[in-house]
């Protein structure tokens with residue numbers, strides 16, 4: 001492996017693999033991580049100062065999640081601090097008595113009450129510790145769950161544009177460590193609280209014994225605190241800087257074991273190729289781990305040396321105090337134990353504060369993500385849409401993706417009326433899918449107007465816009481759930497027992513409508529078959545079979561505007577004809593169908609065909625009208641028809657015209673035009689404008 005640069009925290013090495021596979025380093029570019037670096041490096045105290053605010057967020061979450069548990073933990077920890085102070089005072093009394101006047105038996109006898117009190121205090125301390133452990137154990141999973149829910153909810157509610165934005169995705173990625181960190185923050189908070197209380201108690205006892213002892217104790221612990229904090233900050237910075245590298249290596253690992261890539265991994269030898277790159281990237285990550293380990297070792301050695309020197313000075317000062325008679329032996333004995341206890345608890349406090357600090361950095365990422373997601377959330381509320389669909393209208397709409405200079409759509413004006421089938425056609429990248437996303441309310445126009453029955457979509461209640469749309473896109477989701485749920489998920493909602501029965505019947509009707517019922521018949525457990533082969537007993541479907549499920553889901557959704565984007569790309573000729581018929585049958589008086597496809601045989605029956613070219617609307621009209629126009633549509637249609645005619649032996653392919661289009665002499669570029677459609681003889685099934693989507697199958 002060739003390293004192109006010596007790695008540092010700010011400019012990590014760029015491996016040849018990264019350049020080859022991803023075109024460069026996969027890291028956070030400038031932006032907030034570098035800003036953090038400067039902050040972490042230069043302003044340790046300000047980082048420490050901001051810690052209480054970060055911790056407060058988690059404590060608020062704890063307060064909202066399980067208040068009694070939080071209060072129990074706080075009380076038990078405070079109680080433990082008090083018991084440890086009392087324990088030290090008792091010890092001092094025991095030592096004073098044992099080192100005092102009298103015979104050994106008399107001194108032992110005199111020390112008995114203090115010894116008994118010490119035992120009682122120790123038992124009380126143990127009981128309080130166990131109460132604290134139990135309550136914290138109850139609280140921690142709840143905190144993680146609440147934080148995770150907060151994370152997922154924030155992610156679900158943002159605009160699609162945010163999800164497609166690389167910077168936001170990075171934030172989304174780094175925030176995923178927030179919920180487990182919030183859980184650990186609770187544990188660290190508890191330990192820190194306990195540490196602080198017991199330290200204050202010990203400090204009080206030390207001050208009573210001699211005023212010089214407390215500053216000396218702090219001197220012992222300070223270097224270790226500095227060292228631990230520095231190591232944590234560097235580790236955090238490294239994790240953040242390398243997050244994308246780790247993600248990329250993980251992605252390669254996934255590709256190597258994924259089922260979909262398995263054939264190419266084997267036949268094309270991609271396995272060995274990717275494995276080599278995986279190793280390269282892992283080795284680069286190892287150099288970073290080595291760098292961190294060296295840095296940590298050096299920091300800890302320096303901290304230990306400084307702390308050791310401070311301990312030496314402390315014990316030297318105590319000897320001097322005893323020798324000069326300014327401290328008696330019993331006090332010195334207690335002081336030695338108190339300094340040891342104190343430095344141990346200060347060490348533990350430094351460690352837990354450090355954990356708290358490190359974890360709170362991740363919790364802060366989560367907070368930052370939630371805040372950013374809030375800013376980019378789909379707005380709540382807005383103008384209501386009429387229950388019945390009339391017209392969706394676009395006027396001079398322009399839309400650009402944030403990272404593109406050229407607009408994806410420019411000057412688009414079109415109308416979609418209820419009860420019609422509208423087709424969008426155009427070459428790859430002409431803007432069809434983008435237009436669909438605007439119609440579905442997933443993106444808002446940059447300029448121009450998009451209205452639903454006169455209500456500007458920008459001001460409309462977006463919930464209601466989504467509610468009125470059914471989407472069947474090219475890459476619709478193949479949910480890893482049962483066949484039934486894969487259809488019913490099109491309209492998720494509360495299921496009362498009566499409604500459940502009704503829904504079951506609707507699911508079956510939708511499956512029959514889309515031809516998915518014949519797929520279900522062959523599944524081992526029918527509708528209850530799990531469709532995800534990764535699980536035991538589950539089945540997997542072919543691409544075409546999945547498309548039938550997609551269509552069934554769309555039908556089940558029963559929306560006002562039904563968008564189908566390349567719905568037949570994986571269907572065989574017979575299924576494709578049936579699918580186009582089914583899609584036409586989805587329309588109704590209150591319903592419009594928007595069909596996006598490159599299959600011209602499916603387009604010809606649309607009421608209006610809109611032709612897009614480089615983001616602009618270049619032609620519009622009915623099939624015949626556009627053929628006569630002799631423009632882009634006509635040439636696309638003829639091209640497919642000719643291609644089909646060349647592939648089909650004589651007799652000349654029989655077009656499958658609709659009754660209204662029977663005069664057309666152009667052969668339809670249907671994949672199997674001479675085969676009669678099921679149930680329709682050789683004539684096509686007329687477009688079923690006005691048919692209810694709850695009618696029986698039209699296939």
Ligand SMILES: Nc1ncnc2c1ncn2[C@@H]1O[C@H](COP(=O)(O)OP(=O)(O)OP(=O)(O)O)[C@@H](O)[C@H]1O
Nearest residue numbers: 164401404408426427428429430431432433434435
């Ligand atoms: N999420 C995105 N971010 C940035 N640019 C995008 C994004 N999606 C699409 N584009 C760009 O917008 C333009 C229109 O893309 P769109 O997907 O709408 O075309 P299309 O007509 O649906 O293409 P196809 O027929 O291949 O599906 C293209 O130049 C494409 O590269």
